[in-house]
Amino acid sequence: MDEEAPMCWCGKAATIRTSWTNSNPGRRFSMCVAKAVIPGLLKSRNKLEKSVAKARQIEKVVWVLLVALWVLFASIILGEMCGCGVNKKKSLELASAIE
16 A cells, blocks of 8 residues: 655645654654754754753853952952041051041
């Protein structure tokens, strides 16, 4: 008995393929001959997605450090402006030494 190949919606013949993804290993499916997935591109895309995720984690750490440094910088500046800083003690010591 001759079976006809399944047809794609675009009118071209579809081929039977096997899935090698982690979610559906070994699953058979029909695929249009005009739409092919190149395994090398799939691997490079997955590698790129991992590197983007790692870069986003690094970006979050950099933002936290930046905010912490700005808070430290602001506390030093505001501490000197209100006279609560170390320089106030040194100026008092110098003033008492002069007298």
